[in-house]
Amino acid sequence: MSELKYLVFLGCVIPYRLASYEISARKVLKKLDVELVEMPEFNCCGFPMDPINHDLMLTLAARNLCLAEKQNLDILTLCNGCFSILNETNKVLAEDKDVREKINGHLSEIGMEFKGTIKVKHLVHVLVEDVGFEKIKDAVKKPLANLRVAQHGGCHIVRPAKHVNHGDDPENPTMLKNLIRLTGAECLDYMDETECCGNPIIGVNEEVPFQMAREKLEHVRAVKAQALITVCPFCHMMYDLNQPRIERAFNEKFGIPVLHYTQLLGLAMGFTPEQLLLNQLRVKPTELVSQIQQ
Amino acid sequence: MSETREYVPNVIKAEEMDPKFKYEISKLPGAEKLMLCFQCGTCTADCPISRFNDFYRPRKIARMVQLGLKDRLLSDDALWLCSTCFTCVDHCPQGVEIAGIVRVLRNLTVKERAVMPLVSKELASNILKAGYVYEFPESRLKRREMRGLPPLPKPNLEDVKKIFELTGSSEMLEKAKTFEKVKS
Numbered sequence: 001m002s003e004l005k006y007l008v009f010l011g012c013v014i015p016y017r018l019a020s021y022e023i024s025a026r027k028v029l030k031k032l033d034v035e036l037v038e039m040p041e042f043n044c045c046g047f048p049m050d051p052i053n054h055d056l057m058l059t060l061a062a063r064n065l066c067l068a069e070k071q072n073l074d075i076l077t078l079c080n081g082c083f084s085i086l087n088e089t090n091k092v093l094a095e096d097k098d099v100r101e102k103i104n105g106h107l108s109e110i111g112m113e114f115k116g117t118i119k120v121k122h123l124v125h126v127l128v129e130d131v132g133f134e135k136i137k138d139a140v141k142k143p144l145a146n147l148r149v150a151q152h153g154g155c156h157i158v159r160p161a162k163h164v165n166h167g168d169d170p171e172n173p174t175m176l177k178n179l180i181r182l183t184g185a186e187c188l189d190y191m192d193e194t195e196c197c198g199n200p201i202i203g204v205n206e207e208v209p210f211q212m213a214r215e216k217l218e219h220v221r222a223v224k225a226q227a228l229i230t231v232c233p234f235c236h237m238m239y240d241l242n243q244p245r246i247e248r249a250f251n252e253k254f255g256i257p258v259l260h261y262t263q264l265l266g267l268a269m270g271f272t273p274e275q276l277l278l279n280q281l282r283v284k285p286t287e288l289v290s291q292i293q294q
Numbered sequence: 295m296s297e298t299r300e301y302v303p304n305v306i307k308a309e310e311m312d313p314k315f316k317y318e319i320s321k322l323p324g325a326e327k328l329m330l331c332f333q334c335g336t337c338t339a340d341c342p343i344s345r346f347n348d349f350y351r352p353r354k355i356a357r358m359v360q361l362g363l364k365d366r367l368l369s370d371d372a373l374w375l376c377s378t379c380f381t382c383v384d385h386c387p388q389g390v391e392i393a394g395i396v397r398v399l400r401n402l403t404v405k406e407r408a409v410m411p412l413v414s415k416e417l418a419s420n421i422l423k424a425g426y427v428y429e430f431p432e433s434r435l436k437r438r439e440m441r442g443l444p445p446l447p448k449p450n451l452e453d454v455k456k457i458f459e460l461t462g463s464s465e466m467l468e469k470a471k472t473f474e475k476v477k478s
Binding site for chain 2 (some may be wrong): 012038042043055106159198200209211
């Protein structure tokens, strides 16, 4: 049996705000015999610095890649933003000699060198490509029959296609949908599934992302989904943490619980809602939990 | 939405156009294919941000760069409304990376006009202080421990500071004025 072992890159947002994602992810990955090695050192992936200085982003990201290369381990991220930046940097530095030389020039000043020997994967890619459906199906002990959910995978695990290259169709992504179906839950289609959550610009403008999120929640409500499933801390915060504010801004009532995929899978594996920190969600999944416990 | 933007005259004067600008921009990573844009408008039609405001129009940005309207571009804060969803990049029939062009223009605004969003400056200063975009209070680290989570990996602040200096970012941050919000 192949041993799956990754360097886990938590990023900043998950340990700061979303223990529910980290804890549920660690639990389900352990059940699936995936070994997580902690980063020996850490700095921000670089994502928030790309708008102000592309080279700063590349160098911050490359430093993390060098740390992973030293351990000779592929990186597993739980965050779409971290995945996007680390993966893009990994590809660009490997393929573009000029950029690589420039960034390696910076890295040599801190005693590092990018070699391009590891891969960067998001949790979804690891589950689909490395763990495999069979193994996940075997780990599902309490199938979530009769549960109807919708998914929002987020942009950066499928776009831009030229960098991501994990085989999922950016126009009609199915990886997360298939992962949801393994839990026994029904995964509903809805309008504009691939639409961005808008969170990256919330620091400079709230009106636009709020309208985008409102529309998303309307479409999810229209198909009567009992929950929205995400795999990114930014998307999650947009729809869960901000949902009450969106409701107030538009005089609406959604009440749609937003679960991390790892919480959904964890429930299907037989973990309790308490173990998976479902009580930490802003929109309380009360109905969903009582339906599961029946 | 409720606030109105400043009126910018639509008539373009010849002296506003910098004919070299498009070549300078095309040299930068992400903007190489700028001149292939033939203004079909797919990027704008499919842009989720454009749907909800009247100012951010990726097609217009691409054309303005081709025309060399540098001043207008770098002084327009609509540039900061792109959420980097990369729909435009995937959908462009000419393979132009519109989001890459926007990023190049943002970088140029910071470098040449010494202005950036307040949030960017705050995040940068947090990264310099903590390695993470947040400064973790002791209580949060304690809570991690109580939940049985492994300790967070330590930052190497010396390296981080050096990276900021090597990439010219420390100087940019020092000089940059900030703006808080972009109206839409």
